[in-house]
Amino acid sequence: MKNEKFFLTSLLSWHLNENSREMPWKGEKDPYKIWVSEIILQQTRVQQGLAYYNRFVHQFPNVKTLATASEQKVYKLWEGLGYYSRCKNLIRTAKFIHEELDGHFPEEYEDILALKGVGNYTASAIASFAFNQPYAVLDGNVFRVLSRFFGIEIPVNTTQGKKYYTALAQTLLDKKNPALYNQAIMDFGAVICKPALPECLQCPLQKKCIAFLKNKVSILPVNNAVNKQKKRFFNYLVVEYNETFYINKRIEKDIWENLYEFILIEANSLLNEKDLLKNEEFVSLLKGINFKVKLFSEKTSQKLTHQLITAKFIRIEIEKPLHTVKYFSAKPNELKSLPFPKLIASYLAEKNVPLSSI
DNA sequence: AAGGCGGGGTG
DNA sequence: CACCCAGCCTT
Numbered sequence A: 001m002k003n004e005k006f007f008l009t010s011l012l013s014w015h016l017n018e019n020s021r022e023m024p025w026k027g028e029k030d031p032y033k034i035w036v037s038e039i040i041l042q043q044t045r046v047q048q049g050l051a052y053y054n055r056f057v058h059q060f061p062n063v064k065t066l067a068t069a070s071e072q073k074v075y076k077l078w079e080g081l082g083y084y085s086r087c088k089n090l091i092r093t094a095k096f097i098h099e100e101l102d103g104h105f106p107e108e109y110e111d112i113l114a115l116k117g118v119g120n121y122t123a124s125a126i127a128s129f130a131f132n133q134p135y136a137v138l139d140g141n142v143f144r145v146l147s148r149f150f151g152i153e154i155p156v157n158t159t160q161g162k163k164y165y166t167a168l169a170q171t172l173l174d175k176k177n178p179a180l181y182n183q184a185i186m187d188f189g190a191v192i193c194k195p196a197l198p199e200c201l202q203c204p205l206q207k208k209c210i211a212f213l214k215n216k217v218s219i220l221p222v223n224n225a226v227n228k229q230k231k232r233f234f235n236y237l238v239v240e241y242n243e244t245f246y247i248n249k250r251i252e253k254d255i256w257e258n259l260y261e262f263i264l265i266e267a268n269s270l271l272n273e274k275d276l277l278k279n280e281e282f283v284s285l286l287k288g289i290n291f292k293v294k295l296f297s298e299k300t301s302q303k304l305t306h307q308l309i310t311a312k313f314i315r316i317e318i319e320k321p322l323h324t325v326k327y328f329s330a331k332p333n334e335l336k337s338l339p340f341p342k343l344i345a346s347y348l349a350e351k352n353v354p355l356s357s358i
Numbered sequence B: 001a002a003g004g005c006g007g008g009g010t011g
Numbered sequence C: 001c002a003c004c005c006a007g008c009c010t011t
Helices: A003-017 A031-040 A046-059 A063-067 A071-078 A085-100 A109-113 A120-131 A140-149 A159-172 A178-191 A273-278 A280-285 A342-349
Strands: A230-241 A244-249 A263-267 A291-296 A300-303 A307-318 A328-330
Touching (some): A003 A159, A031 A046, A031 A120, A071 A085, A109 A120, A300 A342
Parallel strands (some): A230 A307
Antiparallel strands (some): A291 A307
């Protein structure tokens, strides 16, 4: 039997017989819900996305409810999930479908692909799951399974690699049942052909798996080297005046676009009180204003993919308002409805930050 | 073609 | 600690 045929029949029979994963969007035919689930699951583990998916489809059961919701509410629901441009595109696309397509979700692959936030993978997933069209998905699971079984050593994070794997995945696809096949290969990658410590000893593909036979399981798939981490230091001024706090919305092309934060002084290090009094930004911000530094929080940090953020929060009381238009003020209970990055949400959740007791 | 974008799990 | 996860967009 040819390897391709063996691959397909073994995979499908594994999926049929074994315990594939249980997920609320499995077998779902509503393209809207499939779309929401796939956006949430981009670069996100099923386990982590599950609760978010349930909250989303409960609050926004269809395109219209999502398209007409307040954007801040949608962002708040996304809080903590990361990659916030996904949320921006989710909103944009919902409005587009609601307003331009009369609420009708596109059904052709090319039209699905054209939606903001929808790339190759997501378009294939929606086309196959919702409309049973013959498009093979290509995600981290599929790369890994194909790389190992066929012994492919082309780096997966290159243009050449993506082209090669796309073509291979498409030829392997069971055109008669693309939804089932796509589901099967991703489940297989997640349950058996895992990144670390895969279950080769109980793998039904073992006897024809090149990686297993040549002892290359641990080196496949090949990834080209990526950049290393940069360190950044965020000094947050939690400035309080008249029972309100100054808040900034991040709009630059940087981390946390569209989320909120306190007044940020980014520097080459964390600043102590003496540093602060010499800091240009700080001095110009508080020029002519009496203030009292009330509390320095412990330093805290957050690891992102390519940067390590170390932060501290400095609580400051001022005696008259800031003369800048860059920030706006919010009362403690208003802070609750704003979307913050994890780092700040954690700070606000601490018991020793008595924002609400003021 | 390369770089940037979160947060969390895992060995 | 490094690696990776149901990827996508911009430059």
